[in-house]
Amino acid sequence: ETGVTQTPRHLVMGMTNKKSLKCEQHLGHNAMYWYKQSAKKPLELMFVYNFKEQTENNSVPSRFSPECPNSSHLFLHLHTLQPEDSALYLCASSHQLAGDYNEQFFGPGTRLTVL
Amino acid sequence: GQNIDQPTEMTATEGAIVQINCTYQTSGFNGLFWYQQHAGEAPTFLSYNVLDGLEEKGRFSSFLSRSKGYSYLLLKELQMKDSASYLCAVLDSNYQLIWGAGTKLIIKP
Numbered sequence: 276e277t278g279v280t281q282t283p284r285h286l287v288m289g290m291t292n293k294k295s296l297k298c299e300q301h302l303g304h305n306a307m308y309w310y311k312q313s314a315k316k317p318l319e320l321m322f323v324y325n326f327k328e329q330t331e332n333n334s335v336p337s338r339f340s341p342e343c344p345n346s347s348h349l350f351l352h353l354h355t356l357q358p359e360d361s362a363l364y365l366c367a368s369s370h371q372l373a374g375d376y377n378e379q380f381f382g383p384g385t386r387l388t389v390l
Numbered sequence: 391g392q393n394i395d396q397p398t399e400m401t402a403t404e405g406a407i408v409q410i411n412c413t414y415q416t417s418g419f420n421g422l423f424w425y426q427q428h429a430g431e432a433p434t435f436l437s438y439n440v441l442d443g444l445e446e447k448g449r450f451s452s453f454l455s456r457s458k459g460y461s462y463l464l465l466k467e468l469q470m471k472d473s474a475s476y477l478c479a480v481l482d483s484n485y486q487l488i489w490g491a492g493t494k495l496i497i498k499p
Contacts, residue, residue, distance in 0.1 A: 279432075317394065318477070318489040331486070365432065377481060378423070381432035
C-alpha cells in the first residue's frame with residue numbers, strides 16, 4: 276500500500292473518446308503531480324498542484340486537462356487524444372512542493388492505449 | 391538544458407555487487423534521488439543525497455559528488471528481486487525533479 280491510488284489501472288480509448296483518470300492520496304500531502312512515462316524515456320512532468328492550486332503546466336497539449344478539487348484528489352481529463360499519447364500515466368504526491376527533502380510517493384499508474 | 395545520464399541496461403549475477411552511475415547537468419541542485427521501479431509497478435523511493443559522500447542503507451548505498459555532477463547507486467549481495475529499473479532524479483533550483491531515463495538491471499542466477 277503506497278498510500279496513492281489510481282483508477283483505472285488500464286484504459287483503452289479511441290481518439291474521439293473522452294475519459295478521466297483519477298488519483299487519490301491518503302498521506303495528508305499538500306502537493307500532487309501528474310507524470311507521463313513512455314518506454315525508455317525519462318519521466319515527463321505534466322502538471323503540479325500545491326494546496327489545490329496549479330503551479331506548473333509543462334507545455335502539455337490542451338487535450339489533457341487536470342482538475343484538483345481538494346488536496347487529496349487529482350484528475351486528468353482526456354479528450355481527442357492521439358496514438359502517441361499512449362503511455363503509463365503516474366500520479367505522485369509529496370508533503371510539500373518546495374524544500375530540501377521532497378520525496379514523492381507514486382501511485383501504480385494507468386496504462387493508457389489510444390487506438 | 392538540463393540532462394541526466396545513466397546507462398540504459400546492466401546485467402549482474404545473483405550474490406554479486408553492481409554499481410549504477412548517474413551524471414547530471416541541471417540548473418541548480420537541491421538533492422538527488424534514487425528510485426526503484428519493478429515492471430508494471432510504481433517507482434518507490436530508495437535514497438536521497440544532498441551532501442557529498444556515501445549514504446548506506448542495508449544492501450543499498452548511494453554516493454554523491456556535487457563538484458563532479460555524479461552519483462552512483464551500489465547494490466550488494468544481489469538478489470533476483472533486485473531485477474528492476476533504477477531511476478536517478480535531481481531536484482533543481484525550482485524544486486522540480488529532473489529524471490533520468492532509468493537503468494534496467496537484469497540479475498542472472
